[in-house]
Amino acid sequence: MSLRKRLQNMPAHEMLFTGLCLAFVGGLLDAYTYVLKGGVFANAQTGNIVLVGIRLVTGSFSGAINAFLPILTYFLGVFLTEMLKDKMPDSVFIEWQHIVVIIEIVLLFVVGILPPQVPDEVVIVLISFTCSMQVNAFRKTRGLPFATTMCTGNLRSCAEKLYKFCSFRDPQNGRDALRYFLVILLFFSGAALGALLCSVLGLRTAWVGSGLLLVLLFVLLYFK
Numbered sequence: 001m002s003l004r005k006r007l008q009n010m011p012a013h014e015m016l017f018t019g020l021c022l023a024f025v026g027g028l029l030d031a032y033t034y035v036l037k038g039g040v041f042a043n044a045q046t047g048n049i050v051l052v053g054i055r056l057v058t059g060s061f062s063g064a065i066n067a068f069l070p071i072l073t074y075f076l077g078v079f080l081t082e083m084l085k086d087k088m089p090d091s092v093f094i095e096w097q098h099i100v101v102i103i104e105i106v107l108l109f110v111v112g113i114l115p116p117q118v119p120d121e122v123v124i125v126l127i128s129f130t131c132s133m134q135v136n137a138f139r140k141t142r143g144l145p146f147a148t149t150m151c152t153g154n155l156r157s158c159a160e161k162l163y164k165f166c167s168f169r170d171p172q173n174g175r176d177a178l179r180y181f182l183v184i185l186l187f188f189s190g191a192a193l194g195a196l197l198c199s200v201l202g203l204r205t206a207w208v209g210s211g212l213l214l215v216l217l218f219v220l221l222y223f224k
Helices: 016-036 045-057 061-087 096-113 120-137 152-168 171-222
Strands: none
Touching (some): 016 120, 016 171, 061 096, 096 120, 152 171
8 A cells, every 4th residue: 555545544744754854844943043043942932931031120121122022923923824724725735734834945045045144133033933833833743742843742742651651551652652752853853963064054054944844845745
């Protein structure tokens, strides 16, 4: 039986390959902003909220604004994906998840061609927007809830599934734990390779993420 036939009852955006590819890109983008854009994580909005509070109390109002901008764009990215989901029917060939991936591809390509003189905040805002759309559009892999731009929830779910497998010997929990582990591993691999590529390609490392998402787009369309 062909791969396409075996996956015909599974939404393409929930395939394990989709989750692994997005997790790799999520790790790469976090490494990108950390290594090249002032040691910050574009996905860590909890940390940014803490920074806003600290900087307001300490009188660093410009710093508070800089930390607030990624929060705002992250919020807007989620809002936009919800609008796309509401406005686009599932029956069309180009689904709303495809539109999200296309927007990500374009934004990361733009990030890669921006000159070094562009303020770090601009790049961080663009990547935060990209990541927020990604994490809101792709919430499941094989029916399991997961995140592609952060690992805290994935770690918790992996540990939970592993405990249930060890305690009750349920093979499904074992498979679920393995899938979470693979997502975490690919996120880590994306971060590690991203850090390496930043030292070689510099700002154009964003194009690697854009290229991987282009491959993913073709896969999503093929299995539509």
